Amino acid sequence: MVRDLVVYPDQRITVISSDVRFFDEELCELLEDMKDTMNEHKVDGLAAIQIAVPARVILLRDSNGEIVELINPRLIKGFGAITTSETTLYLPNVKRDITRYERFTLVYQDREGNNCAKDFEGAVGVLVQRKLDYTFGSSFAGRFKASGREAIEKELAGKGVGGSFESYDNLSNREYFTSMSAKLLFLEFLTLFAPLFDLTTQTMANLHLFNTIATALIVIFIIIYFIYGKYEMTKRLSCTGCQVINFVNVSLQYLALAGVLFGLSYKIVNPH
Numbered sequence: 001m002v003r004d005l006v007v008y009p010d011q012r013i014t015v016i017s018s019d020v021r022f023f024d025e026e027l028c029e030l031l032e033d034m035k036d037t038m039n040e041h042k043v044d045g046l047a048a049i050q051i052a053v054p055a056r057v058i059l060l061r062d063s064n065g066e067i068v069e070l071i072n073p074r075l076i077k078g079f080g081a082i083t084t085s086e087t088t089l090y091l092p093n094v095k096r097d098i099t100r101y102e103r104f105t106l107v108y109q110d111r112e113g114n115n116c117a118k119d120f121e122g123a124v125g126v127l128v129q130r131k132l133d134y135t136f137g138s139s140f141a142g143r144f145k146a147s148g149r150e151a152i153e154k155e156l157a158g159k160g161v162g163g164s165f166e167s168y169d170n171l172s173n174r175e176y177f178t179s180m181s182a183k184l185l186f187l188e189f190l191t192l193f194a195p196l197f198d199l200t201t202q203t204m205a206n207l208h209l210f211n212t213i214a215t216a217l218i219v220i221f222i223i224i225y226f227i228y229g230k231y232e233m234t235k236r237l238s239c240t241g242c243q244v245i246n247f248v249n250v251s252l253q254y255l256a257l258a259g260v261l262f263g264l265s266y267k268i269v270n271p272h
Contacts, residue, residue, distance in 0.1 A: 001033050002040045003051035008091050008139075008156060009163025017049050017056045017135040019072050023113040027057075031069055031111060034059045038067070043089060045127045047134035050089060058131040062124055070108040075132060078104035084126050090139045093159060094152055098140050100129045141165060177225035181254050184214040184221075188261045191269055204271040211265040218258040226251045 006012050020027060030053060038046050038059060048057040058070040080102030087095050103121035106128065110116055120128050130140060141149050149165045156163065191207045199207075229247045 002036045003033050005037070005041065005089055006050050006052050007089065008161060012052050013049060013090055013134065013139060014137045015049060015054045016137040017047070017054045019056050020109075023071075023109075023111060027071075028111060030055065030057060031059070035067055041089065045131050046089075047131040049134050049137075056135050058128065058135070060124065060127055060131065063122075069111055070106065070128070071110065073106050073108040073128070073132060073135070075101075075104050075106055075129070082126065084123075086126070086130060086140055088130060088139055090134075091141060091152065091156065092161070094155060096140060096144075096148075096152070098126075098130075098143060100126055104129075174225050174229040177221040177228070178250065178254065181218045181221045181225075181258075184218050185254070185257055185261060188214050188258075188265060192261070192264055194269055201271045204269055208265055208270040211262060211269060215258050215262040218254060222251050222254050 030048060034046050034048065034051065034057070037051055038044075038061070045058065045060040048055045056072045058073055060068050060070070062068050078101035081099050082102040083097055083099040085095050086098045087093075103119065103125060105117060105119050107115065107117045133140060133142065141152050144152070153164055188211050191211055194204060194207050226247050
């Protein structure tokens with residue numbers, strides 16, 4: 001099935017793609033839809049996020065015309081530099097000179113989950129690196145300073161395509177909850193050094209009370225983070241399952257750290 005492309009100024013392109021964890025029928029359907037979309041638009045490469053699916057999946061057409069499936073790709077070793085004039089579906093009719101690795105090694109998985117490695121160079125190598133940018137929430141415009149991005153904005157505006165890179169909501173509202181949680185965790189950590197100072201029993205009791213309240217707030221913030229994150233992905237993207245696992249992992253990490261710090265506070269800071 002041919003999917004709609006995400007094009008400027010659609011902000012969904014800024015979502016960082018998640019690793020594929022299940023090599024199942026849903027993945028196979030995504031790969032086939034990406035192939036159909038590539039053929040429909042007559043392009044040689046496509047990242048899943050370009051059809052609003054935030055999964056680390058890239059398809060490309062190699063020098064022999066065969067479509068190669070790259071799942072969970074990682075560039076592990078790059079050599080040299082090459083500058084070429086690039087275009088991209090996300091920024092229609094925009095062309096810029098971009099410098100990238102001349103050749104590199106990529107590790108990835110196939111649709112069965114088998115680990116693979118492949119060396120790339122030349123035009124195909126440039127294509128792979130451009131698609132990798134998308135998996136990290138950026139187009140080649142992200143390689144330019146503010147003035148360079150403004151020039152692209154003006155060029156697109158002159159062609160009747162309004163928008164702004166600076167208006168992208170790169171920090172999702174859900175991230176404010178993890179940001180607040182991180183600050184509370186840091187403050188809790190600092191209170192663990194309180195016994196090193198000659199503080200009164202009442203002061204130590206107040207610090208432990210603070211840690212108790214902070215831990216409760218962190219639990220509330222992380223619950224809101226998970227619920228809001230799932231809601232946000234449902235509104236913005238075609239695939240939520242590949243992001244939910246990320247939300248779960250982040251939530252568990254914060255909750256585990258909060259539990260450890262509270263336990264240490266109970267033993268070290270609590271005067272009773």
